[in-house]
Amino acid sequence: MTTTPSSSARVSGVNPRAVQSPDPLAGRREWFALAVLMLPVLLVSVDNTVLSFALPEISRYFATSGTTLLWIVDSYPLVLAGLLVAMGSFGDRFGRRRLLMIGAVGFAVFSVVAAFAPTAGFLVAARVGLGVFGAMLMPSTLSLIRNIFLDRNQRRIAIAVWAAGFSAGAALGPLLGGILLEHFWWGSVFLLAVPVLVLMLALTPALVPESRDAHPGLVDYASIVLSIGTMLPIVYAIKNLAKGGPLLVSVTVAFIGIAAGTAFVARQLQRRNPMLDVRLFTVRAFSGAVLVNLFAIFSLVGFLFFVSQHLQLVLGFSPLDAGLVLLPGLLVTIIAGLAVVPLARRCPPHVVVSIALLFSAVAYAMIALLGEGGSAGFLMTAFVILGIGVGASETVSNDLILSSVPAAKAGAASAVSETAYEVGSVLGTAVLGSILLASYQRDLVLPAALSSGQAETSTETLGGAVEIAAQLGPADASLLRESAFQAFDSGVTLTSGIAALLMAGASILAAWSLRGTTAQRVDH
Numbered sequence: 001m002t003t004t005p006s007s008s009a010r011v012s013g014v015n016p017r018a019v020q021s022p023d024p025l026a027g028r029r030e031w032f033a034l035a036v037l038m039l040p041v042l043l044v045s046v047d048n049t050v051l052s053f054a055l056p057e058i059s060r061y062f063a064t065s066g067t068t069l070l071w072i073v074d075s076y077p078l079v080l081a082g083l084l085v086a087m088g089s090f091g092d093r094f095g096r097r098r099l100l101m102i103g104a105v106g107f108a109v110f111s112v113v114a115a116f117a118p119t120a121g122f123l124v125a126a127r128v129g130l131g132v133f134g135a136m137l138m139p140s141t142l143s144l145i146r147n148i149f150l151d152r153n154q155r156r157i158a159i160a161v162w163a164a165g166f167s168a169g170a171a172l173g174p175l176l177g178g179i180l181l182e183h184f185w186w187g188s189v190f191l192l193a194v195p196v197l198v199l200m201l202a203l204t205p206a207l208v209p210e211s212r213d214a215h216p217g218l219v220d221y222a223s224i225v226l227s228i229g230t231m232l233p234i235v236y237a238i239k240n241l242a243k244g245g246p247l248l249v250s251v252t253v254a255f256i257g258i259a260a261g262t263a264f265v266a267r268q269l270q271r272r273n274p275m276l277d278v279r280l281f282t283v284r285a286f287s288g289a290v291l292v293n294l295f296a297i298f299s300l301v302g303f304l305f306f307v308s309q310h311l312q313l314v315l316g317f318s319p320l321d322a323g324l325v326l327l328p329g330l331l332v333t334i335i336a337g338l339a340v341v342p343l344a345r346r347c348p349p350h351v352v353v354s355i356a357l358l359f360s361a362v363a364y365a366m367i368a369l370l371g372e373g374g375s376a377g378f379l380m381t382a383f384v385i386l387g388i389g390v391g392a393s394e395t396v397s398n399d400l401i402l403s404s405v406p407a408a409k410a411g412a413a414s415a416v417s418e419t420a421y422e423v424g425s426v427l428g429t430a431v432l433g434s435i436l437l438a439s440y441q442r443d444l445v446l447p448a449a450l451s452s453g454q455a456e457t458s459t460e461t462l463g464g465a466v467e468i469a470a471q472l473g474p475a476d477a478s479l480l481r482e483s484a485f486q487a488f489d490s491g492v493t494l495t496s497g498i499a500a501l502l503m504a505g506a507s508i509l510a511a512w513s514l515r516g517t518t519a520q521r522v523d524h
């Protein structure tokens with residue numbers, strides 16, 4: 001039997017038109033445009049983690065309550081996650097470069113406002129503003145890459161750079177925070193964004209081409225409201241549950257989010273030109289790749305959550321020295337994201353991604369089996385192994401997500417990918433953090449000399465126990481610190497064991513969901 005070129009292309013999963021007319025290759029200007037697009041990616045991802053190092057100083061400066069301090073942290077990712085899908089749709093309609101520049105201006109302004117906030121409440125409001133304009137930045141960058149790099153191999157390299165930048169920013173946050181706080185006040189972690197965004201605004205008009213959906217349809221405000229009404233309550237419910245908030249509140253808020261999400265899906269299925277084509281989730285490669293993104297960032301953020309505390313509080317490292325311990329893992333994350341590109345040309349996605357996620361599982365298993373009271377060198381090694389898994393899996397999964405959709409819908413698809421990142425970030429802290437806290441509180445033994453207030457502070461966090469120990473006599477201080485360190489490390493062991501099982505499960509999921517595809521396209 002004779003096989004025609006077009007039928008052969010269909011069997012291999014390649015678009016027949018791509019065989020006859022290869023997509024044009026990107027030139028020097030396009031690669032310079034990628035460099036410009038990396039600036040906001042780094043900033044938004046850095047902002048996810050850099051604040052954690054400034055929290056002790058912010059708490060002392062404003063004398064905040066624990067609830068207010070949580071809102072300073074949580075308000076940014078809550079708003080960011082809630083608005084990503086809506087902003088991705090706006091970018092498709094009104095222009096991705098235009099939305100990127102609006103987002104950059106707003107992000108810079110609110111960074112200055114946050115840096116000089118006169119009250120804790122003002123800082124929370126500024127963080128909300130950063131979330132709004134950060135949601136404009138992230139989908140725009142990835143969707144612009146989809147439209148700038150038309151050749152699949154070049155696009156895979158560009159996405160590898162983007163994914164490495166996002167992961168690098170998350171890991172770079174603690175290092176930059178440590179450097180800034182060694183020399184400046186807490187507001188400097190926010191001012192970091194301003195010069196970078198000014199440079200981006202100067203270069204973007206000349207180097208980054210505008211792109212949008214040629215047939216966007218009308219603005220669907222009802223869908224925008226429903227998308228926000230889905231993400232915000234669900235993310236809030238997760239955080240409230242993890243922080244030990246009332247179960248009824250979490251259940252009620254989650255129900256509201258699920259109801260809004262159900263209405264959102266029904267509305268998208270009824271519309272001829274939906275804001276987000278939910279039929280994409282019937283494509284196994286798309287859904288699998290989105291879940292891979294979620295689990296990859298889950299593993300990264302969850303690891304950073306406890307390793308930064310262990311390095312600073314248990315081992316006594318300064319913020320800068322703790323950040324330097326994480327630097328090799330940061331570099332490996334970048335290298336792995338780029339090195340996987342030639343490998344992805346030869347190996348099926350399900351093999352590459354499942355093996356990459358196993359690296360993350362191995363890193364957590366090392367901590368679970370050998371890491372109690374682990375040295376800085378041991379934690380550095382574990383983070384390097386984790387970085388291999390995160391960098392490689394994110395590159396391939398993002399390529400699959402963007403290749404699964406028409407270029408005109410890149411903004412909405414990118415927003416789904418970004419939302420997976422943010423939900424993974426929330427879950428990494430919420431799930432692993434709550435398990436760690438529960439284990440710490442269960443195993444902590446308090447000296448009898450503590451007052452009720454001191455006991456409560458010591459039980460809330462490891463940092464609180466260290467702070468209270470400094471107020472006690474030598475014997476009680478030594479007893480409290482030793483008990484707190486042992487309880488924390490015991491919690492890390494339990495948490496890491498659970499995380500290792502989750503990442504092994506994610507590897508199995510990737511092997512199944514990504515099997516037999518190089519990104520199925522949905523063009524309706």
